[in-house]
Amino acid sequence: MAILTPYAGLLAFVYLVLTFRTIMFRGRLRVGIGDGGDKSLQRAIRAHANFSEYVPITLILLLLLTSVGAGPGLLHGLGGALVIGRILHGYGVSQVQEKLIFRQIGMVLTTGVIAVAGGYLLWVFARVGLAG
Numbered sequence: 830m831a832i833l834t835p836y837a838g839l840l841a842f843v844y845l846v847l848t849f850r851t852i853m854f855r856g857r858l859r860v861g862i863g864d865g866g867d868k869s870l871q872r873a874i875r876a877h878a879n880f881s882e883y884v885p886i887t888l889i890l891l892l893l894l895t896s897v898g899a900g901p902g903l904l905h906g907l908g909g910a911l912v913i914g915r916i917l918h919g920y921g922v923s924q925v926q927e928k929l930i931f932r933q934i935g936m937v938l939t940t941g942v943i944a945v946a947g948g949y950l951l952w953v954f955a956r957v958g959l960a961g
Contacts, residue, residue, distance in 0.1 A: 832895065832901055832904045832905065832908075833888070833891055833892060833895065833904060833908055835908070836891075836908030836909070836911060836912055837888060839912050840884055840888070840911070840912060840915060843880065843912070843915055843916060843919060844877075844880055844881075844884070846919075847873070847876050847877040847880055847919055847923075848877060850873050850876075850877070850923065851870070851873040851874055851876075851877045854867070854869055854870040854873050855870065858870055868925050869925055872922055872923050872924065872925060872927075873923060875922055876918070876919045876922040876923045879918065879919075879922060880915060880918075880919060883915075883939050883943075884911070884915060886943070887911055887939065887942055887943055887946070888911075890942075890943060890946035890947060890950065891904065891907055891908060891911070891942075891946060893946075893950055894907070894946055894949060894950065897949075897950065897953045897957075898953075899949060903945075903949070907942045907945060907946060910938045910941065910942050911938065911939060911942045913935075913938055914934070914935045914936070914937070914938025914939040914941075914942065915935065915939065916935070917931045917932070917934050917935035917938070918931065918932055918934075918935025918936055918939065919935070920935075921933075921935055
């Protein structure tokens with residue numbers, strides 16, 4: 830479990846950046862609820878929300894990998910990919926003049942981590958769980 834702490838810590842700070850960016854736009858535009866029709870605020874809200882939608886389940890999957898004995902190389906690779914993916918996605922979605930490649934690479938990395946972690950957990954269950 831300790832192997833995941835730097836990734837969870839980094840992701841916490843990415844989340845804070847996305848949070849404060851949204852708060853900043855809301856304050857500047859004086860919009861408490863919704864987006865007030867402002868494209869920058871719309872993008873800040875979606876970048877923040879998308880992070881909130883994907884990161885918790887992904888961290889849970891990574892935590893479960895530690896409980897079934899996944900190796901440090903796999904855990905570091907997946908943790909690093911998740912952090913990079915979330916930074917790229919958050920940056921891409923936040924830009925009004927979006928360069929789609931950041932968003933695309935970010936989602937490929939994020940969903941790739943979910944797929945590998947989920948697949949590994951199912952593989953472990955098929956090998957060990959059914960027998961005991």
